[in-house]
Amino acid sequence: MTNIFLLKRDITTSKTLRAVCGRGLPPLAHLAPELFAGAGHICLATDRTCLNKFKRTFKKTLGRRWDGTDIFVLPAGRAAKTFRALEGLLSFMLKRGFSRNSLLIAAGGGSVTDLAGLAASLYMRGINWISVPTTFLGQIDAGLGGKTAVDLGGVKNMAGAFYQPALTVCDAAFLQTLGPGELRAGAGELLKYALIGPEALRRRILKSIEDALKGDAKALQELVSACADFKLSLTARDERDETGVRELLNLGHTAGHAFEALSKGRLAHGRAVLWGLRYACLLSIRLKTLEPAQQRTVSGILWGTEAAPLPAACFNFRAFYRLICYDKKAGAGKNRFLLIERPGRITAVNDIAPGILKGTLTALKRR
Numbered sequence: 001m002t003n004i005f006l007l008k009r010d011i012t013t014s015k016t017l018r019a020v021c022g023r024g025l026p027p028l029a030h031l032a033p034e035l036f037a038g039a040g041h042i043c044l045a046t047d048r049t050c051l052n053k054f055k056r057t058f059k060k061t062l063g064r065r066w067d068g069t070d071i072f073v074l075p076a077g078r079a080a081k082t083f084r085a086l087e088g089l090l091s092f093m094l095k096r097g098f099s100r101n102s103l104l105i106a107a108g109g110g111s112v113t114d115l116a117g118l119a120a121s122l123y124m125r126g127i128n129w130i131s132v133p134t135t136f137l138g139q140i141d142a143g144l145g146g147k148t149a150v151d152l153g154g155v156k157n158m159a160g161a162f163y164q165p166a167l168t169v170c171d172a173a174f175l176q177t178l179g180p181g182e183l184r185a186g187a188g189e190l191l192k193y194a195l196i197g198p199e200a201l202r203r204r205i206l207k208s209i210e211d212a213l214k215g216d217a218k219a220l221q222e223l224v225s226a227c228a229d230f231k232l233s234l235t236a237r238d239e240r241d242e243t244g245v246r247e248l249l250n251l252g253h254t255a256g257h258a259f260e261a262l263s264k265g266r267l268a269h270g271r272a273v274l275w276g277l278r279y280a281c282l283l284s285i286r287l288k289t290l291e292p293a294q295q296r297t298v299s300g301i302l303w304g305t306e307a308a309p310l311p312a313a314c315f316n317f318r319a320f321y322r323l324i325c326y327d328k329k330a331g332a333g334k335n336r337f338l339l340i341e342r343p344g345r346i347t348a349v350n351d352i353a354p355g356i357l358k359g360t361l362t363a364l365k366r367r
């Protein structure tokens with residue numbers, strides 16, 4: 001399969017969103033020579049796991065710029081998305097004399113790209129950054145689109161910025177070292193695309209999902225290109241999440257983020273999103289937004305793939321309700337859910353009565 005270059009022109013800012021998807025991609029300086037020509041210092045932000053696994057790849061991709069690149073190692077997983085880690089990376093760049101012409105490369109899962117993207121937006125009010133997602137979830141979603149964040153007070157992504165990477169590079173070669181659990185963490189976001197995307201994307205995902213989750217290289221690469229293309233096209237129509245187009249990407253995330261936070265690290269983001277989608281499906285049935293003729297199809301899509309059980313802490317309704325009221329689109333103390341009408345058609349509903357939300361959580365426990 002050849003490399004696919006994705007270029008999307010943002011309709012409000014005319015900025016071009018750029019990503020390249022493929023396998024064994026050329027060095028970064030070949031993909032974006034202008035970013036390297038102008039860059040004084042370069043910082044590679046990654047985590048220990050990725051550095052151990054991919055040091056040779058990073059060296060190769062940076063070519064003659066490897067010598068002189070400063071490497072900042074973040075904690076692996078959700079521990080990267082803290083103010084402490086953010087300050088650590090910013091202070092590191094300050095001490096090394098980084099300027100506005102410096103370049104930050106974030107290579108890792110969504111935790112690394114979310115944190116490093118935020119650091120890039122803040123350092124001297126913004127420096128160029130390149131996103132190199134290394135997980136399946138990162139390549140189909142987190143590493144693209146310019147939403148960056150850290151967690152705050154136990155709530156997911158409460159402090160962040162919209163800050164586009166100058167380039168996103170999705171190289172399927174990174175996905176070879178993911179274990180079955182890490183691959184499965186991509187299932188939630190994949191099924192989200194199957195429910196919000198057009199018919200052709202849905203068919204493609206449903207045809208290849210099980211192969212991809214088993215690590216089939218061709219299926220993974222095909223789904224990464226298709227999902228990256230779709231995500232960038234939504235982002236380009238609503239970069240700052242203001243018109244409702246981009247909000248579609250939040251399907252399953254209101255409950256999903258609450259489950260992820262309540263599990264205190266036991267439930268990976270992608271797995272929490274799959275449960276969040278199931279919750280949204282049950283709520284859509286309860287509130288009768290989901291057309292009766294579509295209920296079997298949608299349930300089949302969401303319950304057709306294996307999911308680790310939800311930890312008991314996720315069924316604490318009071319804690320769950322507090323967290324869902326932090327949804328950035330809902331007013332203070334209110335809730336807002338994206339619900340399904342049919343695959344490809346989503347609607348937003350505000351202020352759902354707590355009793356209905358509680359009943360849905362109980363129904364989810366019973367399924």
Ligand SMILES: NC(=O)c1ccc[n+]([C@@H]2O[C@H](COP(=O)([O-])OP(=O)(O)OC[C@H]3O[C@@H](n4cnc5c(N)ncnc54)[C@H](O)[C@@H]3O)[C@@H](O)[C@H]2O)c1
Pocket residue numbers: 047048049050053076077078081108109110111112114134135136137138141142143144145146147148156157174175176177178179182185268269270
């Ligand atoms: N910004 C966005 O639009 C967006 C979208 C979706 C999710 N997210 C965020 O992404 C985060 C989850 O990201 P994730 O699922 O990539 O997990 P992660 O970044 O937390 O990484 C999970 C683990 O995988 C390891 N890892 C990374 N690449 C690997 C590889 N190639 N081989 C083996 N191990 C590897 C990491 O070291 C880490 O231990 C969440 O914080 C979520 O909020 C952001």
